[in-house]
Each structure stands twice: as C-alpha cells, then as structure tokens.
Amino acid sequence: MVFKLNNHLLSRIASSNGHGEDSPYFEGWKAYDSNPHHPMENPNGIIQMGLAENQLSFDLIQDWLKNNPKASICTPEGVNEFREIAIFQDYHGLPEFRNAVAKFMAKVRGNKVTFDPDRVVMNGGATGAHETIAFCLADPGEAFLVPTPYYPGFDRDLRWRTGVKLIPVDSESSNNFKVTREALENAYEMAKLDNIKVKGLLITNPSNPLGTMLDRETLRSIVRFINEKNIHLVCDEIYAATVFRQPEFISIAEIVQEDIECNLNLVHIVYSLSKDMGFPGLRVGIIYSYNDAVVSCARKMSSFGLVSSQTQYMIASMLSDDEFVGKFIRESKTRMAARHRVFTDGLAQASIKCLETSNAGLFLWMDLRGLLKENTFEAEMALWRVIIHEVKLNVSPGCSFHCTEPGWFRVCIANMDDQTMEVALSRIRTFVNKDHVDTKKPKRTLRWQGSLKLSSPRIYDDFINSPHSPLPQSPLVLARN
C-alpha cells in the first residue's frame, strides 16, 4: 500500500534532524548493510567494526540458561510464575530484579561500594535512561557539558525531544585525551558568555570511544568542579565490567564515599546490561541516583520505557546466581584482555598505534594521523571512505565523536569471532603495506564549520552525527537474512 504524502504538518521535533541519522557517515552503514561480510557466504564483504557489541562470552550465558530453564516464565518449567509476572507493570520494578541489579553493580565494582536497590530505576536501555535523566535535570535550552570525544548517540538521546543542549569540553591527544579542569572551566565560561545555563556535566567512564578510565585524581577534580558550580554530574558507567587490565575501575560511587566534600543530590549514574553482559536487545537500562527527588521523578517517567517483566524475571534469576556472576565477570575480562592484545599486536605489526592508556571498552581508539594526506577533517573523511570501500571495514571516524583532532578512528573488536578478527587484521596490514592513500575529493562537503582551536569549545547545534545506524544489527543477524 502506497500513500501519497500530503502536507500534513508534523511537530518541529519530528521535522528536525535531531534523530541524528542525516549524516554523510551513513555511507559506512549503508555500505556495510549492502555488502555484509560473512565467513562462508560473503568473505569479501565489509566487516562491521563500527558496532560496540560484546559477543565474547555468550557461551557462558547460554550454558546458564540451559541449566536454569525456570528462569524463563515462558517454558514449561517456569510457567507457574507466568501469570503473576505477566501482569506486573509496577514501575518500581520486580524487587528481586532491583536487588539483583544492585548486587551486580556492586560486584562489577569489586564490591568496593554497595548500591541501594530502592535507588535503582529501570529505563528503556541506557538510551532511555539518558533521555529520562535529561528530562529530569534540565529545561529546554539549558545545557550539559560533555567531554569530547563522546558517543554520538548522546546528541540524539540528550537533545532530540528534550530541547537540551550539549556543550563539548575539549581534550587533546597530547595528554591522552584526559579531562582537565582547565577545559571544564573553559567550556563553562563559554556557555556563560553565550547566556546558556549549564545544568550538568555528563562523563562516560570507562570512555566511549577512548576505551580508557578516569583516574582517581580526575574524578575528584570533577567532583570538586560540579560542587563549586552547583551543577549535576551524570556518570555513564555502562562499560564498567569491560575493564580488563589494571588499574581497576573506579566508579563515582567510590569517590563519593571518600573523604571529599560533595552534595550527593548532584550525583547520578546511568548503567545498562547491554555492554557488560552483551544483552542490548533486552533493553535493560538503569538510572541510579543519590537524589531522592530524581529517583522519584525518573521512576514515574520510567512508565514510558519499563523493562519487560519477562526480562526482569530472567535477569533477576541470572544475576542472583553469585557463582555464575563471579565466573562471568572474571572470564569476560580475560577474553577482553586477550582480544585486546591480539588486536593491538596485529595493529602494531601494521605500525598502527592505539591509545596506550586503554584498558576497557569493546573498541580501540586508533591513531591513523600518519595516514592522513593533511591534518584536516576532510582528509579524515577521505581516509574513512577508503577504509570502507577498499579495505572493506566499517570503522567510525573521530569527527563523528566530536574529536577535535583529525585522524583518530574507533574500531570495535568484541563483536566478531576470532576468524573474522584475523581477516580484519590482515586487511589492515595489506592496506598499510600498500601505502595506499586516497587522493579523491570527498563526495559531499562537510557542513560542520568548527575551528580547530582547542581552547574554544563550540556548541554543536548543527553538526554531523554519528553513523549510529538505524539498523544496528550484528553481523550474525544480518547473515541470516
């Protein structure tokens, strides 16, 4: 059925491009979707390395499910619980779910902190959690500071329907993209000059796309900063369990326990099971706030994105199995470490360096500055197109993360099997050895007009967004169709 599009006015939100999908970067996704790599059926296809999924430890989960059929209310073994769970739509969530999540969050942080189950609020994935937190903390036109480079989805999640602005806090490679007090102050002052009210600071720790963690001193400095300015601090810790090497992960929950002055009403954590456990389809997002009013408000708002009670029940079951959880966290880290090592070694053989401080995340932050024709974002885009169309890898260019220095790329390494990883590495080696640099002009000119001066943060109202695909499918799913 085809319907003629009439001139029916939709809302400003609907007509805007705040969904973030109108960017040239879609080239990468489209290219992948039209020619996806499959070991048997399409070995020359494009390998998806732009999707931060954790596929390394499914076998452990599958084993657990096989041995615990009661965890699913839709099986003959679990169906006794079906009716009660199927009608449960209380936005407080199943108590056993909240308890299990609180316990899991503590375990992931090495039990150095505890979490109160009554502060655990569900949401439709971290995506829903971020939007909800923005709705709770800021009015339209107000802003959050966000250190660059940052996850491109924030542009949509925090801004699209909320009307909230994001102000980048720049970082540079010279100090491994650390978040500095100076940069925070700078961004805050610039906002003031533009008459924009800053309501909070959003940090991602461990960082996407850097794959690094914030050290204790930086975290303390951030806590001091937000308290001085009396603004909120939202800590996205969705990669907490992916820290696979020393130093150990330090959560903001740990910092506020220490001897430091802090108004706890300012501190909020966003969490999810999508990365740590590899369950993005289950939509388990969590807001954990130390602020009672925020807990209460977020909980009411969670009506718009509750976690399916069927899923809550299964997760509660799984995460209350202490032995399984311990084993999973340990084994997951080990496999991450191994994958990381193989990849960084493989890249090193091609003389490609990655951010050396990285010890977390499902990706590497690759330094390809040496391959740029010139130190510009046009050159970065040109190189990116070559990587997609000739090397046949979909990686994510740094400018989609608002990186201020051209030449950095995020490459995801945990969303494929060992065989595919080897193929990817060999393609990279071949490409680098050919010393192939694309001299073609990019097909479209960039809309983004930012200056490259690191000391003047810009407000990205109209910018190019990430290739966050409308079809974030794993290669395995795509291969089936």
Added chain:
Amino acid sequence: MAIEIEQPTVELSKVAVSETHGEDSPYFAGWKAHDEDPYDESSNSSGVIQMGLAENQVSFDMLEEYLEQNSEASSWAEGAPGFRENALFQDYHGLKSFRQAMASFMEKIRGGRAKFDPDRIVLTAGATAANELLTFILADPGDALLVPTPYYPGFDRDLRWRTGVKIVPIHCDSSNNFQVTLEAMEAAYMHAVAMNIKVRGVLITNPSNPLGATIQRSVLEEILDFAKRKNIHVVSDEIYSGSTFSSSEFVSIAEILEARGYKDSERVHIVYSLSKDLGLPGFRVGTIYSYNDKVVTTARRMSSFSLISSQTQHVLASMLSDKKFTEKYIKTNRERLRKRYEMIIQGLKTAGIECLKGNAGLFCWMNLSPLLETPTREGELALWNSILHEVKINISPGSSCHCSEPGWFRVCFANMSETTLDVALKRIHSFMDQRKTDAIQSPPQQ
C-alpha cells in the same frame, strides 16, 4: 563517606517538579488504599477489592497452555541456540516475524475487515510509550489534542507531561450515551482557537475507556471528516479492540479508511497493545500503526527510547503467528468477557444500579448519580470515598476521567476471579440495601 554540604538544592527541570504526572488524583488514591489493605479470598476477606484496575485476567490459562505445549517458543531452555542472536537484536524496526504476527493478529481481531502492513508497524514499550511518542511527533509544546470525555486518566500524563502538549476536552454526556457529536467537536475546536491554542489532532479511544462501548461507524466517519476539514490528525487508540464481546460490533478506523480507498489516510494513526487483549501489561508491548510514511519513520527512530525486549518479541512472535491458537484465543476471550459483563450488569441491576449499555472492554460505566448528596464533583468524591471505606471496593470516579456529569463510576470486572466478583457484588448489594433503609428512616427534608 562524602562530607555532605548544605547547598541550595540545584533545581530539577520544570517537567520534573510539575504535577502533570498526575499521581495526586483520586484515581491513584484508591489504589493506595487498596495496596494498604488488599482483599484476599483466604487471608484478608474483608480487605479492599480492586475494581479500579483494567486488567484482563480471564484468559491466562490459554496462554499458559500454549507455553507448556510449545516450549520451542522460548527455545532457550534447550541449548539456547537462538539466544545470542536474540539478545543482540536491538534494531528499532523490531523482529520481522513479530511485526508480521502483530499485523496478522490485528487483522484477525477485526474479522479480516482491514489489512495491516507489517512494515507500518512501529513497536514501543507499551501503549503508554506509543501515545507519548505520537504526541511528540504530531504536536509542538503548547499545541493541543482534542480528546472526548470521559477519557483514560493516564492520558493527562502520557500526552502532556514531557511533551508540553495540552488536552482540550470534547464534552460528551449521557443524553446520547456519551457519544461524540459534531457540535461537541466544533465547540472544543473553537474553545481552543479562542485560547489561541493550535489544535493538531483528535485522539479517540475505540472501544472507549471508561465507557466500555465501541464507537459507532457513523461517528467515526464524522470524526474523520471533521479532521479533514480542520486538517488535523486522528489518533485511534484501539487497545481494547480484542475485548469486544462480539467481533461484529467493533468498527476500526482502519475499516473505514479501507472502504474509502485510503484517501486522505495520512492523517490517521492507530495505537495498539497486548496489555488488555492478551492480559500482558508487564511485557510492555505497544504498537503504532500509521498510514503516514514520515510518521512511521520518525516514530521508529523515536522508539529507540522505548523498544520492546527482544526476548519478549521472540516469544510473542511465535504465539501470535499460531493461527489456531489466536483464533481460539480471540473467540474464547470474547466469550468470557461477555459472560463477566453480564454477571456484573445483572448483579448491579438487582442492587438497583444502572449502567451504560456496553459491548466491550474490561469494565462497565456505572451510574450512581441518584445517590449523590449534591450533583457536583464534591458530591461524587464523597460518594466515592464512602464506597472505598464502607463497601471496601476501589472504583474510579468519573471526575478522574474528566466526565462532565457527576455520579458516573468505572468498575472493572476482569481482574479478579468470579468468586471475588461475587463478593464485590454482594457488598454493593448490602450497601444499596442499607441506603434504601436509611432513606426510608430519614427521608430527605423537603
């Protein structure tokens, strides 16, 4: 431990501190009373019976039976081969098999009188998310949707809270069984214009909550024509479509559009859910079906904030594509609801209480206006309070549904066993008898 400093609290957003979440209304106060003293057949037989919750508990056995016999529906128990793919699946298009199953289920409910294209189905976590999402797409902050009264109290939050959109009521009254009239729509529209508010659409619920009745074909045609004249959208919330007591009595807006050859259909959007028809509110399964391509695309993108768990999509895709099962379920569910309805109507009648003639839903619309001390909202709330505390049943006062006539109450009958319903009816009977006795002993002062 962090040293807490005394600070003026950083304000939260205006949305956060507003009361548009609506939880301070009597609709929810009754729930609290129930939660504090819930009826239980064996352990608390004098507790408050919950009749304010529109849940469908009459057909669980069929779902349980299906799951017991089709364990591959949730194939994880046996080696979990599908688990990995499923757990990774976060595509906002939704599982194709699930969308196909939903489309086919929606067609069956409408007796095959309308076709649904799976590619126009957008999945959301419940109708709650669907209604809010559509509002974000169809209206700007400050704009309005026209909604016939009485309406589901949750709309006040779902359509207005975070969107900043207003609701302008289309007043309906008992003189014509609360049907929507052209005059009422025009009046509401003019009222908005007078307040300088831009109307973006009409939102109807068909079958109606709280009336428990389907909207007649002629009224639907009138609503569509009105929307066309004003060039506004029509949202048809059809979440109770599978709960009509007989298949032939429900006319979906989809049928009318099909009969019109889909002319001018881009302004129409249907909301559906499995919370009522299948009794699965916990699973958070809602859908938007739009005849407008841009709305479908935008809604799909926005659904990122409230996707349906892939685990849930998987199990329901299986269940709803089983034609034998769905046919039996739809038919039997209707039958059972109809029986329940007859039971409560009869019971109320013998207690001297009249209800609106209903033909759908999980509730009936009861007329207690003769019992009001004063024909006002206060009178209604006073009566509601005494019913809550003396009769110990929680029902929903019409004012919480924005009914313009005091004295009407919504009473749910499908969220309990027949035995419990019997107890409730007996209590109501005694209450009414007591009232008659009181009236005889102390006649009203002339």
